[in-house]
Amino acid sequence: MNELVQAFCRDAMGDAASWEAERRYPREAMSAAGDVGLAGILVPKILGGLGYGLSEAADAFSLIAAADMGLAFALTVHANFTGSLANAGSDEQRSRYLDDLMAGRLIGAFLLTEPGAGSDAAAVATTARRDGDGWVIDGEKAWISNGVAAGLFKVFAQTDASLGWRGIAAFLVEGDAPGVERLPAYTMMGGHSVGACGVRFNGVRVAREAMIHGPEDAFKGAMAGINIARAGVAAMCCGMMSASLDHALEAVTGREAFGQTIGDFQGVQWMLADAATDLEASRLLTRHATEVFDRGEDAMIACAHAKKFATRAAWKAISDCMQVMGARGFRVDDGHPLARHLAGVRMAQWLDGATEIQNVVITRDLLKRARQA
Numbered sequence: 001m002n003e004l005v006q007a008f009c010r011d012a013m014g015d016a017a018s019w020e021a022e023r024r025y026p027r028e029a030m031s032a033a034g035d036v037g038l039a040g041i042l043v044p045k046i047l048g049g050l051g052y053g054l055s056e057a058a059d060a061f062s063l064i065a066a067a068d069m070g071l072a073f074a075l076t077v078h079a080n081f082t083g084s085l086a087n088a089g090s091d092e093q094r095s096r097y098l099d100d101l102m103a104g105r106l107i108g109a110f111l112l113t114e115p116g117a118g119s120d121a122a123a124v125a126t127t128a129r130r131d132g133d134g135w136v137i138d139g140e141k142a143w144i145s146n147g148v149a150a151g152l153f154k155v156f157a158q159t160d161a162s163l164g165w166r167g168i169a170a171f172l173v174e175g176d177a178p179g180v181e182r183l184p185a186y187t188m189m190g191g192h193s194v195g196a197c198g199v200r201f202n203g204v205r206v207a208r209e210a211m212i213h214g215p216e217d218a219f220k221g222a223m224a225g226i227n228i229a230r231a232g233v234a235a236m237c238c239g240m241m242s243a244s245l246d247h248a249l250e251a252v253t254g255r256e257a258f259g260q261t262i263g264d265f266q267g268v269q270w271m272l273a274d275a276a277t278d279l280e281a282s283r284l285l286t287r288h289a290t291e292v293f294d295r296g297e298d299a300m301i302a303c304a305h306a307k308k309f310a311t312r313a314a315w316k317a318i319s320d321c322m323q324v325m326g327a328r329g330f331r332v333d334d335g336h337p338l339a340r341h342l343a344g345v346r347m348a349q350w351l352d353g354a355t356e357i358q359n360v361v362i363t364r365d366l367l368k369r370a371r372q373a
Contacts, residue, residue, distance in 0.1 A: 034104020042083030069344025190343020
């Protein structure tokens with residue numbers, strides 16, 4: 001797997017710096033991911049995918065993030081989407097979409113987050129009302145990774161507000177369906193290769209067969225997908241930390257000041273040592289979370305711990321790696337990715353639940369176990 005991913009990074013991601021400079025979504029890189037099988041990394045082999053578990057997939061996402069966080073997350077979202085359709089979709093849905101998704105000819109996106117709800121995944125205001133033998137969807141979604149290029153959306157919509165999260169269902173909606181309004185791509189601090197935008201639904205009619213998760217099952221399915229994404233984000237932070245540490249070590253061993261290399265100063269050494277320790281701890285937490293998930297156990301808490309720690313650790317580690325490189329660390333035109341990684345890890349702290357949401361998840365579990373003791 002590592003050789004396949006390293007070849008993909010070498011052959012398809014050489015222009016990663018230009019993606020950010022041009023603020024563009026690298027559609028050609030997503031197609032290349034399909035060509036080598038990475039789009040189907042979570043699809044069972046019996047259906048034509050690579051059939052890997054989350055642990056192996058997270059290792060792949062980590063390597064890709066070492067080159068570019070935005071593309072790594074865009075690919076994670078697409079692979080997650082493709083795997084969920086393979087496992088939960090109907091025979092008709094798989095027959096219609098799966099091959100194109102695995103080949104990267106069709107890009108998938110999850111539409112859960114809304115402008116007025118943010119990290120409150122259950123507060124879905126987008127509605128789906130019955131109309132004859134189908135459904136009509138109205139509402140707006142925000143922060144859609146792959147949104148600028150996705151040809152297939154999984155749209156989470158409320159079918160009965162009186163049921164709360166149990167009324168939420170999920171529908172497959174094609175990106176060019178009548179009434180779908182794709183909003184302009186977001187202009188952000190970084191991470192433009194993730195292709196984030198918003199989408200409005202203005203009386204979008206879909207057939208009964210478009211439902212992929214019924215009420216109650218949809219929200220549970222969304223939470224499982226979020227666990228995959230949180231572990232993936234933690235792995236990506238490890239990749240960015242590792243790459244930043246490598247670049248910092250090269251810089252401090254190759255530059256002299258006051259009669260010695262920068263790396264000979266104890267203050268610099270300790271900053272690098274702390275970064276290395278945080279990287280090791282982040283890797284262990286991420287590995288634990290993915291292994292819990294792959295065993296079929298409830299991984300919500302493990303994934304929350306991994307994402308919370310890794311995103312915080314990466315913010316400090318990458319900042320320190322930039323610091324020991326001196327003013328060179330601040331440049332974006334000097335052949336190193338640290339500035340892009342710093343923006344990427346800032347983005348990572350909000351993806352699939354902000355750091356504070358991880359604290360909510362963790363504390364709820366702590367209090368629940370304390371009350372049961």
